[in-house]
Amino acid sequence: MKLSDIRAHLHKAPFRPLTVRLTSGRTHVVEHPDYLLVPPVGDSFLIVGKTGDFHHIDADQVEEIEVAKGARKVKG
Numbered sequence: 001m002k003l004s005d006i007r008a009h010l011h012k013a014p015f016r017p018l019t020v021r022l023t024s025g026r027t028h029v030v031e032h033p034d035y036l037l038v039p040p041v042g043d044s045f046l047i048v049g050k051t052g053d054f055h056h057i058d059a060d061q062v063e064e065i066e067v068a069k070g071a072r073k074v075k076g
Helices: 003-011
Strands: 018-022 027-030 044-048 054-058 062-067 073-075
Touching: 003 044, 003 062
Parallel strands: none
Antiparallel strands: 018 027, 018 062, 044 054, 062 073
């Protein structure tokens, strides 16, 4: 998946919670846009967990982003 695709989800209004599924099978839930950090350059981003832990993810490792509330899935 491209970083621009991930950034587009960050800027949609209203923001809907996301589940980011990686090629490894791991998933990360982003419930608020403050927990998704996408820099203006590069090919990676950060997801911050509720407890302050963070995950540095390469955009190429994203298999799918699922948007909450029955919205369509975006495949990478």
